[in-house]
Amino acid sequence: MKKERPAMSHFSGYYKKTRQERINLLQQARHLAPDSFNILSQDQNLPETIAGKMTENHLGTFALPFSLLPEILIDGQEYSVPMVTEEPSVVAAASFGAKIISKSGGFTTTIHNRLMIGQVALYDVPDMEEATKAILQQKRSILDKANAAHPSIVKRGGGARQLSVESKEEFLILYLEVDVQEAMGANILNNMLEAIKDDLEALTQGQALMGILSNYATQSLVTACCRIRISSLATNSALAQKTAKKLVLASKLAQLDPYRAATHNKGIFNGIDAVVIATGNDWRAIEAGAHAYASRDGQYRGLSIWEIEGDDLVGQITLPLPIASVGGSIGLNPKVQTAFDILDQPKARQLASIVASVGLCQNFAALRALVTSGIQQGHMKLHAKSLAMLAGATETEIDKVAQLLRQEKHSNLETAQAILKKIRQE
């Protein structure tokens, strides 16, 4: 028997509170540091002194909503998860999904490994077999040379762990696997790969084309699972069974049809990207690796699978998540530091578990909506507010315009403008 969790209390009706009330509640629930509280209250973002040093030709900063998934249960621990996204229904859907899944015991995760892979591609190699042999014979000295190029990561307990060689048409490719500890490791890998290039040319009599980290991080796989009591999917048991069955069919469709798989995975990335961005990680890197992984057997497929096991609907997602807790812009951006504080300063592995779980949670919420009421109902509820704002509604008018707009058959900008005109004439 699964243990029932107590009813959630801290965050009930969270979405109805004012921004400052939400910040206060978060502070009470997660004991934020005073700095984080001030950064949130004053909505502090990247200062010009930092932003101006991050990129070329800096003109200013570009803001997106920084929101909160109030409660999600992962590996027995309760988290509040910061999410950065401009898409109206994402946070609401994740919060809804997390509520249902948390009641059934939440998410459990497995970190399969945490090594980053880099590659040196060689060409004009006269004898591939001899070259491969020569590299493998010098394996230890190549690993030592790689480590000597970035000794600080070795001192931190990481370093180059393994290498392998493969020939692909005219290329001989060396793959280096590195323990990058808390970093994403782009610079560590690139330093190491550049340092071993000359030795590899000498050993193979070939030419090094490039040495670079690979974003196909197959040695950084993370799995998140959840087991939802089917009875919790609807108050009516027949409807709950039907919803579970349709969710399983939706999962199967995403395995078979790439057109559906792309949208299925986009829904997963609605959650993943929002957390990855909030925590200052490189979302292009995460997307590139995960989409490559989704095509690993030659066909692009959904990253998650849903099945019925007895009385439960069981969801599972596995994907590469080389998430970092240091490096890049993580230490520079005050909002990112606040995001880490909200998450209780997770290490890289723990953050990867959170990211994978939010992805699966988002997927559940999207599929459930799709196979029941349809995605538009929830989406339009929030989109109506955006349309009201676009139509020019002031803060006091937005909710009224959005509410009237939702009753209309054609909920578009033109209708929002007409409603606004009408209420201003009343």
Ligand code: NDP
């Ligand atoms: P950084 O070089 O900014 O940070 C990593 C460094 O942090 C390490 O080399 C290490 O340096 C230091 N560090 C401090 N504490 C730790 C710890 N506990 N564990 C590990 N390292 C620690 O970033 P990354 O090399 O991780 O690269 C990420 C950045 O690279 C991102 O901004 C990304 O966008 C960008 N990038 C991505 C590419 C890609 O995805 N293909 C390619 C190129 C760049 P030390 O030990 O010397 O103090």
